Amino acid sequence: MKRLTILISVMLIATMLVGVLNVSSAATGPQTGKSRVLVQFAPGKKGLVENALKGAGAEFHYTFENLNTFAVSLPAAAVDGISRNPNVVLLEEDVARFPISVMSSAVQAPALAGTQVVPYGVDMVQARDVWDANRDDVVDTGAPTGSNRKVCIIDSGIYTGHEDFQGLNVSGYDGNLPWNEDGSGHGSHVSGTIAAVNNSLGVVGVTPGTVNVYMVRVFGNDGLWAYSSTLIDAANRCAAAGANIISMSLGGSRSSVIERRGFDSLYAQGILSIAAAGNDGTTAYSYPASYDSVVSVAAIDSAMLVANFSQQNSQVELAAPGVGVLSTVPYLDINSLTVNGVDYAANHIEYAARGTASGALVSGGLCDATGAWAGKVVLCERGVISFYDKVMNVQNSGGAAAVIYNNEPGNFLGTLGDGASSTIIALSLSQEDGQYLVANALGQTGTVSSEYFWPASGYEYYDGTSMATPHVSAVAALVWSADPTATNQEIRDALAATAYDLGAPGRDVAYGFGLVQAADAIAYLTGGGGTAPAIHVADLSGTTALVSSKYWSATVTISIVDADGAPVSGAVVSGAWSGGYSGSASCTTDASGLCSVTVSTIRTNKTYVTFTVSNVTATGYVYDPAANLETSITLYRP
Numbered sequence: 001m002k003r004l005t006i007l008i009s010v011m012l013i014a015t016m017l018v019g020v021l022n023v024s025s026a027a028t029g030p031q032t033g034k035s036r037v038l039v040q041f042a043p044g045k046k047g048l049v050e051n052a053l054k055g056a057g058a059e060f061h062y063t064f065e066n067l068n069t070f071a072v073s074l075p076a077a078a079v080d081g082i083s084r085n086p087n088v089v090l091l092e093e094d095v096a097r098f099p100i101s102v103m104s105s106a107v108q109a110p111a112l113a114g115t116q117v118v119p120y121g122v123d124m125v126q127a128r129d130v131w132d133a134n135r136d137d138v139v140d141t142g143a144p145t146g147s148n149r150k151v152c153i154i155d156s157g158i159y160t161g162h163e164d165f166q167g168l169n170v171s172g173y174d175g176n177l178p179w180n181e182d183g184s185g186h187g188s189h190v191s192g193t194i195a196a197v198n199n200s201l202g203v204v205g206v207t208p209g210t211v212n213v214y215m216v217r218v219f220g221n222d223g224l225w226a227y228s229s230t231l232i233d234a235a236n237r238c239a240a241a242g243a244n245i246i247s248m249s250l251g252g253s254r255s256s257v258i259e260r261r262g263f264d265s266l267y268a269q270g271i272l273s274i275a276a277a278g279n280d281g282t283t284a285y286s287y288p289a290s291y292d293s294v295v296s297v298a299a300i301d302s303a304m305l306v307a308n309f310s311q312q313n314s315q316v317e318l319a320a321p322g323v324g325v326l327s328t329v330p331y332l333d334i335n336s337l338t339v340n341g342v343d344y345a346a347n348h349i350e351y352a353a354r355g356t357a358s359g360a361l362v363s364g365g366l367c368d369a370t371g372a373w374a375g376k377v378v379l380c381e382r383g384v385i386s387f388y389d390k391v392m393n394v395q396n397s398g399g400a401a402a403v404i405y406n407n408e409p410g411n412f413l414g415t416l417g418d419g420a421s422s423t424i425i426a427l428s429l430s431q432e433d434g435q436y437l438v439a440n441a442l443g444q445t446g447t448v449s450s451e452y453f454w455p456a457s458g459y460e461y462y463d464g465t466s467m468a469t470p471h472v473s474a475v476a477a478l479v480w481s482a483d484p485t486a487t488n489q490e491i492r493d494a495l496a497a498t499a500y501d502l503g504a505p506g507r508d509v510a511y512g513f514g515l516v517q518a519a520d521a522i523a524y525l526t527g528g529g530g531t532a533p534a535i536h537v538a539d540l541s542g543t544t545a546l547v548s549s550k551y552w553s554a555t556v557t558i559s560i561v562d563a564d565g566a567p568v569s570g571a572v573v574s575g576a577w578s579g580g581y582s583g584s585a586s587c588t589t590d591a592s593g594l595c596s597v598t599v600s601t602i603r604t605n606k607t608y609v610t611f612t613v614s615n616v617t618a619t620g621y622v623y624d625p626a627a628n629l630e631t632s633i634t635l636y637r638p
Contacts, residue, residue: 034059034073036094037082038229038258041068045087052085061094062229064236066265069258071229095254096225097218099156099186100276100286100466116200117584120302120614121193121321123574125475127206129519129617130482132198135572135588139198139208144522146211146477148484151194151245152238153470154231155187156219159330162188163457164196164203172215173237183221183454185329189462190249191215192328193470194477202459203326206474206518211481214241218250228252231288232262235273239266244480244488247473248275248294249466251286260291267293272480272488274473276465278311283509290315295492298511299323299468302576302614304502304625306510310465316512318499320475322468324461331454335427337377337403337437338447342603344433345582346448349387349404350415352426354450359400361446363438367393367402374398377446379438382407382428388416391426401425401448405434425450432579436605475518482522494521520622535560535568536627537613538593542635553600554635556611560593562621567593571618579634580606589618602637610634 041049046068053060053070056078062071071094074082083091116137122128128135131143139145160170160180170191172179182188196202197209216234218226231250238246246266263273274295278286289296296315299307299322306312307323335346339361348354359377367380367390378394382404394402401424406412411430416422425448429437437446472495480491498521499514507513539559546552560571571589576582580602587595602609612632616623625631 033076035076035079036071036073036227037079038092038094038256039070039072039082039088040090040258041070042087042089043068048087049085052082052087056082062233064232064262067232067258067261071227090257092257094227094229095252095256097228097231097250097252098225099184099219099250100279100464117203117326118574118586119193119203119326120574120576120584121325121471122204122206123572123615123617124302124321124515125206125471126517126519126617127475127478129619130478130522131208133619137198139210144478144482146207146474146481149245149477149481150212150214150241150243151247151473151477152214152216152241152243153187153191153194153247154216154218154234154238155190155249156184157182157187157217158191158213158215159188159455161455162328162330163201164192164199164328166199167197168195168209168213170213170215172217173241175217177217177220179215179217181455182330184219185331185460186219186249186466187215187217188330189327189460190247190466190470193325193467194247194474196328202328202457206471207477211474211477214238214243228256228259232259235262235266239269239271243271245473245476246271246273247470248273248288249464249469251276251278251289253284253286255285255287255290259288263288263291264293267488270488272476272491274469274476276469277316279309279464280311281309282311283313284311285313285315286311295472296512297465297469297472299463299465300502300511300515302612303631304515306503307463309463310510312509314509316509318472318495318513318516319502319511320468320471320516322465323463325463325467326459326461327467329458329460330456331452332456332458333452333460335450336448337427337429338449339437339441339444342605344429344437345411346403346427346429347411347413348450348452349391349426349428351420352391352416352422353424354452355425356447356449357400357425358445358447361437361442361444363442364394366390369393370397372397375400377401377403377448379434380404381434382412386417387414387426388420391416391422391424395422395424399424401427403427403429403434403446403448405429406431440605472516475516475521478518479521479525483525486525490525494525498524533621534563534624534627535571535616535618535621536624536629537616537631538565538629540611540613540630540633542611542633544635544638546638547600550604551600552602552604552637553598554602554609554611555596555598556633556635557594557596558587558589558613560589560616563627567591568618568621569593571616571621573613574615575611575613578610578612580609585611604637606637608634608636
């Protein structure tokens with residue numbers, strides 16, 4: 001398993017080992033001149049230590065009876081004296097814990113209105129193989145769905161008014177902030193991956209809205225950190241609520257002896273704790289994921305490659321989708337640039353103004369100096385200077401808006417920086433769209449629009465081991481619901497034994513045992529296992545055609561065969577379009593092992609489109625990506 005740590009110096013006093021942390025008041029947040037610490041007292045000495053802490057001017061936050069521990073803020077001058085108290089066994093810093101994710105790009109609500117998208121991760125972890133094997137969008141009768149399991153999510157809350165949570169069995173604990181609100185979006189995004197309802201709207205979760213969800217909110221709307229003691233208290237509340245699984249898309253770089261003991265205790269009680277491995281892209285450990293009693297989860301992308309931000313170390317146990325994960329958020333962030341009736345997808349530059357503005361399009365190059373841009377919508381290429389400086393140069397030139405396009409393929413998320421702002425709208429565009437507009441649309445009127453609505457039923461793509469963690473938590477619920485008598489150790493063993501091996505053979509630091517697989521784990525757990533025959537993509541072929549003067553279409557035909565080269569019928573192929581059009585698609589192979597997907601909403605100014613296979617599922621078979629002869633194909637406008 002995996003996790004984070006921080007510790008201390010040691011001294012022997014009155015035959016008791018006392019750990020003394022080098023505690024800094026800066027790490028304790030708002031209590032000026034105070035250090036936030038965990039103080040473990042000797043058995044039977046609670047009262048004496050409590051009195052000593054009160055006498056030292058301590059501010060009490062939590063008392064953990066099962067850990068013989070107080071969480072307090074102490075005047076910095078009192079820390080050393082308390083650490084030397086003969087009734088104190090251990091004093092350590094109450095370390096910080098953070099949400100672990102990064103928003104990658106936005107999907108505007110109209111793109112999902114009246115439809116349901118199956119995020120690629122749902123099929124990659126074999127979720128629908130468990131509860132919708134025939135892919136008719138109806139939960140199969142008698143299928144395990146997690147309905148008899150409770151997943152406790154420790155995060156920023158959940159927006160229960162979201163359209164994709166209607167009918168979900170969800171409850172929670174109110175701390176300082178209501179559990180059923182979410183100002184940051186992190187907790188709602190995680191919750192959607194676990195349990196978005198199968199309702200023909202938005203997305204569907206790894207469990208189809210059937211698992212019991214319990215939310216303990218530890219992060220506020222500002223997204224600031226919580227503490228190790230906050231996490232211990234939250235985990236204990238999960239246990240008190242009857243949770244089988246604790247899902248934690250959070251962590252920190254420093255370990256805590258007392259926190260580790262807390263999770264060890266929960267594991268001994270039969271609870272399975274699952275946490276994010278961390279997003280630093282290093283070999284460092286993150287906590288609580290790196291404690292042995294917690295499952296550490298790495299992030300992979302739709303091609304089953306480890307994300308460049310995912311931490312790699314000996315505690316990584318399982319991998320799951322964590323790049324470009326589409327899920328529920330409690331807001332709508334709608335941004336666009338419209339030129340000659342064509343809308344170009346854009347992202348808001350953080351801290352820039354919002355609203356609507358129009359003006360003639362001009363190229364500002366790198367926008368590294370002011371220009372004659374009064375009343376213009378200025379296209380700026382990314383690079384050389386900061387986003388803030390580019391936007392200020394446009395604003396100081398009287399520009400109506402700044403549109404920064406990428407200097408590498410795709411779009412990006414930008415910020416003016418904490419404490420900065422602008423009076424003009426600033427958006428980001430993809431390199432492809434920006435270059436096209438510079439080459440073909442200068443002088444035409446561009447209208448920029450940036451609107452934000454909260455609360456609202458929205459959807460976003462996020463990146464992070466935070467996004468991988470709920471996949472594993474939900475798979476654990478599916479598997480456990482197939483055999484509620486199983487122990488947490490048996491569920492953990494089943495997930496590890498049946499994970500799809502990625503990277504180096506066997507367990508490795510990047511993928512752990514591999515990609516978590518729900519259907520295979522259920523077969524292993526319930527005795528229906530065995531080695532299923534493998535299937536793979538044998539060929540991709542494509543055609544293009546003009547639909548009208550404004551649109552062209554692209555069709556890709558996929559061939560699926562088994563290890564002997566024989567066609568496989570009934571295989572569901574999932575993939576995604578990119579380039580000239582972005583969206584997901586799936587098809588089911590016929591008796592010849594063939595199926596086709598078509599996209600027909602490509603504007604004439606988009607010159608190419610790429611289709612990439614993300615997963616193949618078929619009853620009785622195992623998908624073997626390593627045997628694929630082809631995984632993507634690019635088609636060009638006729």
